[in-house]
Amino acid sequence: xKTQSNGLEVKxxxxxxxxxxxxxxxxxxxxGQPAPKRGRFPRITQVVALALQFQEMIDSRExxxxxxxxxxxxxxRERISQIMMLTWLAPDIQEEILRLPQSPGGRFHVGEAMLxxxxxxxxxxxxRERWCDVIASASSGMxxxxx
Numbered sequence: 001x002k003t004q005s006n007g008l009e010v011k012x013x014x015x016x017x018x019x020x021x022x023x024x025x026x027x028x029x030x031x032g033q034p035a036p037k038r039g040r041f042p043r044i045t046q047v048v049a050l051a052l053q054f055q056e057m058i059d060s061r062e063x064x065x066x067x068x069x070x071x072x073x074x075x076x077r078e079r080i081s082q083i084m085m086l087t088w089l090a091p092d093i094q095e096e097i098l099r100l101p102q103s104p105g106g107r108f109h110v111g112e113a114m115l116x117x118x119x120x121x122x123x124x125x126x127x128r129e130r131w132c133d134v135i136a137s138a139s140s141g142m143x144x145x146x147x
Contacts, residue, residue, distance in 0.1 A: 039101070039102030039103050039104050040102055040103065040104075040105070041100065041102055042100050042103065042107060042108035043107075043108070043111070043112070044097055044100070044108055044110060044111060044112055044115065045097055045098055045100045045108070047083060047086065047112050048086050048089075048094055048097045048098060049098060050083060051083045051084055051085075051086040051087050052087060052094070054069055054080070054083065054084060055084065055087045057069075066080045066081060066084065082112070082116065085116055085119045085120070086112070086115060086116075086119055088119040088120070089115065089118065089119050089127060090124035090127045090128055090131075092128070093118075093127060093128065093131050096131075097115075109138040109139065110134055110135065110138050114134055114138075117130075118130045118131055118134065
């Protein structure tokens with residue numbers, strides 16, 4: 001490319017370059033052993049943890065309420081209400097959910113939709129009874145090969 005301005009000539013040659021990406025070398029594993037897979041926490045564990053974190057933010061007055069959470073999270077207020085409903089669960093149920101082990105696919109046989117009706121029950125004893133029923137039925141379905 002040539003440019004002339006006030007008797008001054010500038011020559012520029014543009015060459016496309018390839019940007020190098022610096023990556024750490026991969027660790028090689030012996031041919032007979034597959035690389036160990038890291039598990040993920042079940043989705044329900046993540047959602048309950050999120051609900052508890054949101055409640056803590058509201059309690060500490062870091063956030064005013066569900067509307068602010070919805071705006072910050074780019075989700076609807078209805079979705080925030082669904083998530084926050086999980087804070088109504090009995091503390092021992094919450095703890096049990098938070099202690100679920102990691103799994104390769106991050107799946108657990110009880111989902112959030114199954115927990116919401118339990119969370120709506122006003123008495124924790126009723127919640128515990130329904131939780132045990134859901135866990136038992138979900139576990140027996142897994143043993144029979146149902147998903």
